[in-house]
Amino acid sequence: MTRPTQTGLSLDTDVMVLGGGPAGAWAAISAAEAGARVVLADKGYLGTSGAAASGGNNLWYLPEDESLRARAVADREALGGRLTDRRWMERVQTETYRQINRLAEWGYPFPRDEHGNERRSSLQGPEYMRRLRRKVHRSGVHILDHHPALELLTDADGTVSGAAGLRRQEGWTRWQARAGAVVLATGGCAFLSGAFGLNVDTGDGHLMAAELGAELSGMEFSSVYGRSPAFGNHTKGLMMQFASYYDASGRPLEAEGHKGAELIARRLAAGRPVHARLDRAPTALRQSMRQAQPNYFLPLDKAGVDPFDEAYPLRLVFEGTVRGTGGLRLLTPDCATGVPGLYAAGDVATRELVTGAASGGGSLNGAWAISSGTWAGGGAARFARNRGALPPRHNLRPAGTTALRAAPPGGHPTTRAEVDETVTTVQKEVLPLDRNYFRTADRLHTSLRTLDTLWGRLADQPAATDGRTMLRAREAAAMTAHARWMYRAALAREESRGVHRRDDRPGTAARFEHRLMVSGLEQLDVRADPVLPVLTAKGTRAARIAAGDASQERRVS
Amino acid sequence: MIEVVSRSRCVGCDLCIRVCPTDVFERDTDGIPVIARQEDCQTCFSCEIYCPVDALYVAPLTGPAPDGSPHREEEHLAATGALGAYRRTVGWGGGRTPGSRYDRNHLFTAGMTGQPGTRPNPLSGPGLPQAESPGPDLASPH
Ligand SMILES: Cc1cc2nc3c(=O)[nH]c(=O)nc-3n(C[C@H](O)[C@H](O)[C@H](O)COP(=O)(O)OP(=O)(O)OC[C@H]3O[C@@H](n4cnc5c(N)ncnc54)[C@H](O)[C@@H]3O)c2cc1C
Ligand code: SF4
Ligand code: SF4
Helix, strand or coil: CEEECCCEEEEEEEEEEECCCHHHHHHHHHHHHCCCCEEEECCCCCCCCCHHHHHCEECCCCCCCHHHHHHHHHHHHHHCCCCCEHHHHHHHHHHHHHHHHHHHHCCCCCCECCCCCECCCEECHHHHHHHHHHHHHHCCCEEECCCCEEEEEECCCCCEEEEEEEECCCCCEEEEEEEEEEEECCCCECCCCCCCCCCCCECHHHHHHHCCCCCEECCCCCCCEEEEECCCCCCCCHHHHHCEEECCCCCEECCCHHHHHHHHHHHHHCCCCCEEECCCCCHHHHHHHHHHCHHHHHHHHHCCCCCCCCCEEEEEEECHHHHCCCEECCCCCCCECCCCCEEECHHHECCHHHHCCCCCCCCHHHHHHHHHHHHHHHHHHHHHHHHCCCCCHHHCEECCCCCCCCCCCCCCCCCHHHHHHHHHHHHHHHCCHHHHCCECHHHHHHHHHHHHHHHHHHCCCCCCCCHHHHHHHHHHHHHHHHHHHHHHHHHHCCCCECCECECCCCCCCHHHCCCEEEECCCCCEEEECCCCCECCCCCCHHHHHHCCCHHHHHHHC | CEEEECCCCCCCCCHHHHHCCCCCEEECCCCCEEECCHHHCCCCCHHHHHCCCCCEEECCCCCCCCCCCHHHCHHHHHHCCCCCHHHHHHCCCCCCCCHHHHCCCHHHHCCCCCCCCCCCCCCCCCCCCCCCCCCCCCCCCC
8 A cells, every 4th residue: 555656655545534633543543443444644743743642631521321411511502602512512422431431441541539430531641642542553554653734635526535745754755645535633723822732733624625615613713822831831721720810019810710811811911910829729639730730730840830839920822723613614423524525523623513612622622532533534434435446646636725836937936934924924913812812803804904915925825845844834824724714703703702702792692693604715705604503402301401300301201 | 942852861762753743853963863943842741751761851931941041951950850750740661650540630620511520619628529649749859
């Protein structure tokens, strides 16, 4: 199946998985279990790359208890601003439970509680991803580390038939894979903000899919920032439940709960310092806190800060659609994107179906990566099998539009300085709190003018001559497209809901209780999703269980 | 950011070059990795965990540590136990217990929206389950 070519590497496979975070890993395992030959290419390294590897995942892992699960759905439905789909939430509960139990069988070292029962709701990043890599490898999947994908390939009919990219540690030669179907699992987009482990997540997959006409959804739910020590980038938040907040002179700030989060953001947006100290953490619990979230404490320890004792300065680091919600819209239960042969899993797909307008970081995103990865891998394997023979190589068409073709006569290849400038321009529009955390129509319009002009320049941008610049140019283009989708959708949602805050439109509006789709690259189009949220309506069985009315329930049914 | 590759400790296994997700290292002519693109480092600590001989140090800072900073002094870092501290914590390397065995994260998520259990109120009150004291002492040196 592998055949070295003059230019690099050429492969044939049934299923090509792009991205080696949890979603890609589960997709690869699932496709292999469905009998497909699988190749997985990651920009970095399957095991360390992506949000889960460094951050770790607390999971939506609920025991097989119907009333508990129903209540969890109803709770998250409310938190998610009523944009969710109960059917998908229930599927995610079931699938996550099943797969995590398999992960335990494969040897993930879960802790045991005082009754001797394994607790399986938390995954530490390095351990989780190392175990997944081993399982992927043992499933016979061909793993290509440091093989960033640049673009998709289609056959003459437009069916996705593979992908192509660069071999970063093999002299930046090319790779090309012909495949019966492709799973995108390239993660969300954090705009090279430097947030913990997220610089690999630049929205490349979204761009590749949009180049073939795929639609996105929930892109307005993209204004998520994580709290980190001001000197660092470590956005681990769970332990901050024990924090008190102070101004620079040590005066306490009223920063509890939802309102408190906003107060902190407003202060930081205005350039006023906020300090945190974990002074509400009971002494007896501190060792457990360290053991549960070592990557929260590590940077503080290294900096010589004892967070229980000493208030340290905070900053908010942008995490975009990683801990936000938006991504490719899915059309089928097996995560098809609508482009024939193209499936999406994890953060590259919209998570609104399960988290709605609320951030999915903190338990749902991780569960979604496992579940959607499993389904997309299976779907892609079935598609490849039904399709039969791969199209002849000479019929393969590269689908990339920007930054990939040689400069025309008289033109010059894109330079690193030009690409860096693109990145800076986009970052200036999306990173600042007063642009993105607190949105207004005026500011969104202003940003969009800049971003639209920028895209106009990028649309026929030629390729760079060296691989590193070529890759960064594609990342920069992907970020530009991403920012435009985010802000176009943010303009259209004339209300505040979940993580989308419009200072000029406070409060939710009932007429926006639906999801928004956005599509296009040159011309952007926003419309209401005709598929409506499916909620735990009053009177349904699930609602009665959620309300704890199980006795009534038994009589009724 | 990555600050130190200890030439005296490194055994040239190439693991850090392979696992760094942002391709920060290059192999030098003598087989020892060099920090070729520090500006691409995303301070994820992965290389530290994977290095089998604790030869790497990643400072907790998003920018390069200034001249004279203890974050760049190999001897100081070695003497204070900072080299390999994270690897010890996650429990990788011969004879160690994986850190995940001591992960009592469920105590801290109990009762959060959509999670099982009840939220202790107040958080620091007696309702919060107390930890036994399993596992190694993780307070790391600095
Ligand atoms: C600090 C932090 C803490 C979090 N904690 C939680 C939590 O407690 N619970 C929870 O549920 N969720 C949490 N999340 C979210 C969760 O980690 C992510 O939702 C999850 O990792 C998504 O998996 P993924 O595989 O889709 O994306 P990622 O894990 O980001 O992986 C994407 C992969 O795609 C690769 N890639 C990107 N572009 C390309 C390309 N062009 N070609 C090839 N490969 C490419 C990347 O290298 C990367 O390996 C957290 C996130 C952060 C940032
Ligand atoms: S900290 Fe992460 S990004 Fe930096 S050199 Fe190490 S592995 Fe690479
Ligand atoms: S992982 Fe450690 S021992 Fe191996 S090459 Fe890197 S620094 Fe040297």
